[in-house]
Amino acid sequence: MRRVVCICLPTWPTDRVRRKGRAIVPPDRPLVTVATQGPRRVLAAVDAAARRLGLRPGMPLAQAQGMVADLALVEAEPEEDAAGLRRLAGWCLAYAPLVAPDPPDGIFLESAGAAHLHGGEAAMLADLARRIRAGGFAVQLGLADTPGAAWAVARHAPRTPIVPPAGQGEALAPLPVRALRLPAEAAAGLEQLGLARIGQLRATPRAPLRLRFGEEVTARLDQALGAAAEPLAYLTPPEAPRARLAFAEPIGAPETLARVVERLTGLLARDLERRGLGARRLDLVFRRVDGLPQALRLGTARPSRDPAHLARLFGERLGGIDPGFGIEEASLCASRAEPLSARQIAAFAAPGEVDPDAMGELVDRLAVRLGPGRLFRAAPVESEWPERSVGRVPPLAPARGLTWPADLPRPGRLVDPPERVEAIAALPDAAPALFTWRGRRCRVARADGPERVFGEWWRSDAEVSAMRDYYRVEDQAGARYWLFRDAPAAEGGRWWLHGVGEA
Template sequence: MKRYVAIWFRHLLTDRYLLRQPELAGEPFVLVAKQKGRMVVMACCHQAEKAGIETGMVVADARAVLPKLAVLDYDPAMAETLLTAIAEWTIRYTPLVAVDMPDGLILDATGCAHLWGGEIPYLKDIMGRLKTSGYDVRGAMAGTIGTAWAVSRYSRAFPIITEDLQTEALLSLPPNALRLPHDVLEKLSKLGLYQIKSFISMPRPVLRRRFGQIMLDQLGKALGYVHETFEPVRPIEPFQERLPSMEPIRTATGIEIALRKLLEKLCTRLAAEDKGLRQAVLKCYRIDGEMRQIEIGTTGPSCSVAHLFRLFELKISGIEPALGIELFVLEAPTVEPLPAAQEALWSLNSSNKLVAIAELIDRLAARAGNDVVHRYLPAEHHWPERSFVVATSLNDQPQTYWRTDQPRPVELLPQPERIEVSAPIPDYPPMVFRYKDTVHKVKHADGPDRIEAEWWLADGLHRDYYAVEDETGNRYWIFRLGHYGDDHNPQWFIHGFFA
């Protein structure tokens, strides 16, 4: 059964001004903007309303009613910005929150109220927190958005409407509660239909003929037989678990307990669908309205609670609980299928050696960053700088094999760099070479190890590689590109460094 909460901010913009400028408290003021060459009231505070000021009045008329009226500039973008920010804050109560311009929010509270002990304490907590923050709000909960919206704005009855009482809750309300356009409201007023009960029982063809399809649509949205679209400010992650705290959590031990419970729930769901997460985010909502988060990533899909907890554990110290955390949300934004081979890989009971390798890679990445560990596979190219590809997964298999019996350096330059040499000819290693303005005298050399260019490169030259050692004991991998000859003076390059 769907449950929605509608929140109405009766003085949204002026409440915000009072929070920013407390000196305005108790003083009547309005927000004004120019319309058709006249300054018009766009929003007014509670004191101004009590004095008879209304939205839409010309400022000159408003000052005639209240000479001491303060006038402030109206910002047309403020309402949406403010409602979006408050909607982000209310995500602690439900993952689905939508902005209802110009002065409301809609919360999809389905399945959320029990976490606060029921619908009454749930709604009471939301309204209480907003009022404490300085906003004049009213709210209601019902089975449809339309009924919740109507009751929050036009009813003084009990604000929680059960499914069987939705029609009854609407009967005594004015037609405005159905969010009807102005022309339809005028027709209803001329006919003396001042309450919904005056026309709700009329035959549908009659309502359509007199007031148009919009009347049936709005009645249907309020009563639940017409679907109403709902666009949350933040799309919900398919794999998400939430854990509210009865008392604010301030310690690392409390955070660890909450994290482990969330991981158990999330991994149980993932395992049931043969999936594993590649990325996870823990969001901690504090009672001061701030949110702190930490995230982890894995080299492959995982649903191992123990392994994921260890990755998060490395980052828990970075969470600042301040006055306490009241809600934990664990999301898995990146999820991948978990094949049978992967299930064995991530099983803690598995004897597969890749388990230890994968967990080690994840821990290293969590400590030092995602770029600290790389895996390379052979590629079908002769030249060393092109003879490998970066593997993206432990499951990637080589399409070819490394083809060399000669030692290769532990550090290979991305591209060979030019050096100047003094070498006997034709096929001897250099006696001296200069690299980065430093002269190295060669004391020992092994080679040459010839590497040809690919056959499809018509002008490709071969390389003759030498492993040389200078007078300080450092060892280098250098090569000559091509042969010495009458029409060719080969160039020398350094390509790597031995340990």
């Protein structure tokens, strides 16, 4: 299913001027760009402060200066604005393989097949908005099944929405008709007829609409609702290694798509080998006969140019491709690549040695099936508290040079956070002789300890005087536990269970 993100940059020209530094203007001072329109000088773009004062693009400059005395003026540069928008669209290729500028102030992204790499649609939009705003640009986002619906909700919905699949009809109904990207004259004419909302327009017979407004009104409505296709002019990274296949007849069978992927990965692998590169991110794009693309994006844990491995990764995801009435072109691009030189393969592996390439391929296959954010390995962390002494790192992250102390045995499983237990000790500061955990009474047969651990005073004032006495105990049934007391018995120390299993 197609999913499209619309990035709306409502004050793109003025934000670009401020960021470029050509006009040192305080953020609260109104800033506009000015262009010549025939014999007149008019406002080409206005920032948020100017808009709040009633200024609008197209307003005569003399009228604007009469309304706002301290107005900051900069000459409009539409060519520079378009070039900057294209550069920003190129930056957005890090989020999705298909990105299309939408001048003068928008960008479209095809997020289907790529959103999961960023934690899902909501997480991807949040990160995209955060990074664009950090660059000094105002941004509004929308996501829907069609470019028209995404454009409408990004600019006219009360908040940044994610329209659920097939939900554009309900989402668009309360929005004004100008959200359909109609000419100002057509939108004004519809409002004069009482058709101010898209829901009202959708319920109106189409023949009178075509007779009065032409085909554009109904065409835009069909594009927004998904009843008509709307191809986009996507960017192509010029330097990225790529392979492309065109077909004399449209294809669509799953086994045919799998063979096409095998050919593409073979062609791409040869290109990568000539350049001494390995792919870290791959974008597979199928172009259907109706102009709509179907895209998949995959990442690899290590640089790779093994065609069989890359084809196998895509084979796990080809079931999500909708060929429609057929696919006429397929392309595979290594949108992110890293140096990968040839290396000698040992005839015999040393005992216990792990082949890094084989491990990388295993991680890639698991990431395709489980999701890239679900793979990790445990690594030691420098910390006195046991629950802080282990952390999650990427599965192929290099070792940090840290090891857990071999002379301090630890349980097989930590209970995090520690659970409160009721314990009885024969002596005030001795190991417990009996404790109750989760309603079960355990009588201690053997015990070892204490191992005293102090708090990390550099983290907080509360840990300056913190202390724990740990005991390894075994009950009469042979089960082993790791218990600690958080203060001496004389100070009212309480008992906690922090681990279970073999120590």
